[in-house]
Amino acid sequence: MPSNIRESDASCLEMIRSIIRSTVDDNSKWVEIFVDFENAQPTEDEREIYNMAEDVLHDCDEVLADVTSYGNGCYIERSQLKNDSDIQALKVLMTKLEPFVARTCSYYEHVAKIEKIVPIILWELSSGPLPLEEQLANKQSIAKQFARLIGFVLDFDVVKMRTAQITNDYSYYRRAKHIVYQDFEDQGVPELPQVQMFLCEGNPMLKALCNGVDAYMHSHQTLPINNTTDVFVTIINVCRFMLANEECLARLTDSSKHLCCRVMTGLVILFDHVDQNGAFVSNSSIDMRDVVRLIKQNTTQEQSDCLLAGLRFTTKHYNDSSTPKSLRQMIEVK
Template identity: 30%
Template structure:
């Protein structure tokens, strides 16, 4: 598959000199690189655990349809380990709340002082910090995969809802003294809000990135980081800099995640004609290289913020209708 030219009226995605596969940290990247690299180590295990999550549907069904001490005890014994796993996922999302701003801060840090809003400044910085760019890509890839698995497993919310209902019932009876809750009420409330979202990890990153942008005078450059990374992924695919299917799939997920996140943190969104992330090209490469992965285009369709704005060209709204 070769590269193709854009027929879109949107701007072309930036083509940066960054090799995602062979990026090595420079001395100035080392501290943040080591911190985030260590944070990412559990992600393979977390995704494997989520992929294997079977849920407690049968135990819960028995406890509800045939309530008695035996069925209720069996359901409680089954659901508590499940909630422990869900707590681990939630706590990992909380850890990302520290990592994302740290990554963004280092990737927008320019030499000297500059108030210029020229994206090229950030792009040049990114080319000098390829290892951090790769780690940020790894974070977004994990976020995308986690949420895709979560959306496909309704047992997660069913299990947690049953746990909370049972916990409330036990507290109103004399049985609570005989139980050790896996999570307390305060944490359970926070976890409930987290899992209520279809894409909880992405929501976490969107919230923390939005806070970063609004809290710093140079925070707007965070959008340039996303545009730069999306461009790296797009050109790596269409210019065949990557050929292994796993590497292409990785770049597709990261490119889409960048587009969604950009649409939330940039005031104008990702669909305007001046956007440096070309949505028509993004959709085209998803359909060309991963026609069976509907979750990619669906993320643009359902997780973006500005798709239905009047400023979004009608052709783009129709493209994602």
């Protein structure tokens, strides 16, 4: 929450916003707004938070470029070591592994940045008394930053999942370190237990995103849950409109279309994480069939498979009995 808003004022705003929006918001339809996820620029009022997010996103770009270039890491060097009891050879290998381990630690350090910026962005997008679609139209640059953050989260987790050597290098380094130095924990790259947990997580950046949402909701406990989920639904409906309207489509590049699809996917996952009934029930606030249709229509087969796999395997409620069979078939059949 911005520092210039007192806690009592914030509580009052939350109550007013909840009352107003409960009577005017309709989550079942498109939101006919074009949000320029590529070029929207901040107003003076938005600049501080926009720049805070920009700093995080700049690091996101560097982290994504680095993890994408990780390749086979030290796989060849590790496979050439035949005898783990050869301490000297292990020391040489550890020296080669250390830059890769340091890179992995830098990925983990990015988690805290995401967890910190998400509540700030959500507050900025939802703290006004206007209907959410108007709030979003007035805060396009902040919506752009949120979209870019979601895009990074999904992209990083896909690359990390496909790059097994990240985990293998780190695990081998830890084992070698204990063989070589035994109780001398101050030798080599410092070990962080959280890094191992980060690597064990199937989708670590998505978890960080969810943690950020949880932190936002915890700090605004007077707000009904649907005030948070409505933000997600509104942005999804904006993306649906942009991907279905011919005039909007003509303005979108292929990368913007892909970003819209990633944003919808990420927000469905967040909605499903927060909402008690999830995103897939027949009376969901999200038109899931339209979301799936638009993802398939506006992405390549590989991109579509990846995003739909995200809906299947990273959501809490997809496997619930309440998910309609027809929706499952739509998601699972290519």
